[in-house]
Amino acid sequence: MHIKIENLNKVYPNGYYAVKNLNLEIPNGMFGLLGPNGAGKSTLMRILVTLMKPSSGKVTFDGYDLSKNRREIRSMLGYLPQDFSFFSKLKTYEFLDYTARLAGMKNGSVRRNAVDQMLEEVGLFEARDRNANKLSGGMKRRLGIAQALINDPKIIIVDEPTTGLDPEERIRFRNLLSNISTRDVVIILSTHIVGDISSTCDNMALLNRGQLAFSGSPEQLVKQAEGNVWLIKATETEYMEINEKYPVISTIPVASGWEVQVVSEDINGYEGEQIAPNLEHAYVHFMENKLNQWSNA
Numbered sequence: 001m002h003i004k005i006e007n008l009n010k011v012y013p014n015g016y017y018a019v020k021n022l023n024l025e026i027p028n029g030m031f032g033l034l035g036p037n038g039a040g041k042s043t044l045m046r047i048l049v050t051l052m053k054p055s056s057g058k059v060t061f062d063g064y065d066l067s068k069n070r071r072e073i074r075s076m077l078g079y080l081p082q083d084f085s086f087f088s089k090l091k092t093y094e095f096l097d098y099t100a101r102l103a104g105m106k107n108g109s110v111r112r113n114a115v116d117q118m119l120e121e122v123g124l125f126e127a128r129d130r131n132a133n134k135l136s137g138g139m140k141r142r143l144g145i146a147q148a149l150i151n152d153p154k155i156i157i158v159d160e161p162t163t164g165l166d167p168e169e170r171i172r173f174r175n176l177l178s179n180i181s182t183r184d185v186v187i188i189l190s191t192h193i194v195g196d197i198s199s200t201c202d203n204m205a206l207l208n209r210g211q212l213a214f215s216g217s218p219e220q221l222v223k224q225a226e227g228n229v230w231l232i233k234a235t236e237t238e239y240m241e242i243n244e245k246y247p248v249i250s251t252i253p254v255a256s257g258w259e260v261q262v263v264s265e266d267i268n269g270y271e272g273e274q275i276a277p278n279l280e281h282a283y284v285h286f287m288e289n290k291l292n293q294w295s296n297a
């Protein structure tokens with residue numbers, strides 16, 4: 001499976017370009033779409049899952065054209081929206097059975113087997129008789145991915161899935177997606193959380209104000225920040241100044257004051273050393289140096 005996006009635009013009635021001249025290729029495996037709130041990620045996701053028509057441009061899924069083959073494309077899709085919610089009063093397995101029916105699984109015993117297998121896979125088999133709307137946040141999200149997967153889709157689109165989850169659930173959810181990505185599928189994971197991308201995605205794109213700012217592997221983005229990340233040894237007073245001057249990534253108290261990680265081309269006389277960047281550093285470096293110069297005009 002391979003998705004090709006060409007010259008895609010979405011202009012809202014107020015004239016705002018939520019997606020602007022977007023050209024992007026998405027190969028098999030896990031693809032991370034990263035960007036701050038309002039970058040246009042949800043708009044792009046909604047276009048890809050056929051819930052919204054673009055203003056112009058072309059999207060193809062293995063050659064199927066989004067504007068002409070909507071039915072074929074829908075049959076290949078699984079979608080976990082940002083605001084995923086359940087019908088009240090349905091038990092966990094009833095909810096999944098219902099979505100399996102909607103997905104066209106008519107044969108009762110085949111469907112029941114598929115539902116049980118899926119509940120097992122997402123770690124909800126024990127909770128199958130609990131009311132879906134009473135599940136914890138992480139469990140709800142896992143049920144959300146289960147309903148997206150029940151029809152064995154080739155393209156799985158997951159919008160901001162880890163927002164509001166505790167660290168343990170976040171890791172569990174990421175691992176679940178990682179396992180799924182070993183199949184012959186494309187998973188598009190939209191997020192504003194850098195950690196969601198670093199541990200799991202083979203390729204990624206960075207979106208800002210509707211425009212593509214970067215596409216490539218997470219390692220390539222990290223490379224761009226080389227030479228721009230510093231560990232400064234600061235006194236209490238210096239620490240206050242540094243906080244004003246530079247984007248601070250982390251701070252650790254030490255006997256002599258603070259060890260402060262900053263993203264900057266230079267550190268103008270403070271005592272410090274360069275350190276190897278990670279994806280979080282690279283994202284901040286990109287935002288500071290490139291993205292702020294962009295406009296949506």
Ligand SMILES: Nc1ncnc2c1ncn2[C@@H]1O[C@H](COP(=O)(O)OP(=O)(O)OP(=O)(O)O)[C@@H](O)[C@H]1O
Nearest residue numbers: 012013014016018036037038039040041042043044
């Ligand atoms: N119906 C609309 N009319 C006008 N502007 C809109 C509409 N929907 C979204 N926007 C604007 O388009 C931009 C992109 O929104 P979108 O929801 O796609 O971003 P996002 O990256 O998913 O961010 P978030 O994570 O906050 O949802 C935002 O500035 C938003 O305010």
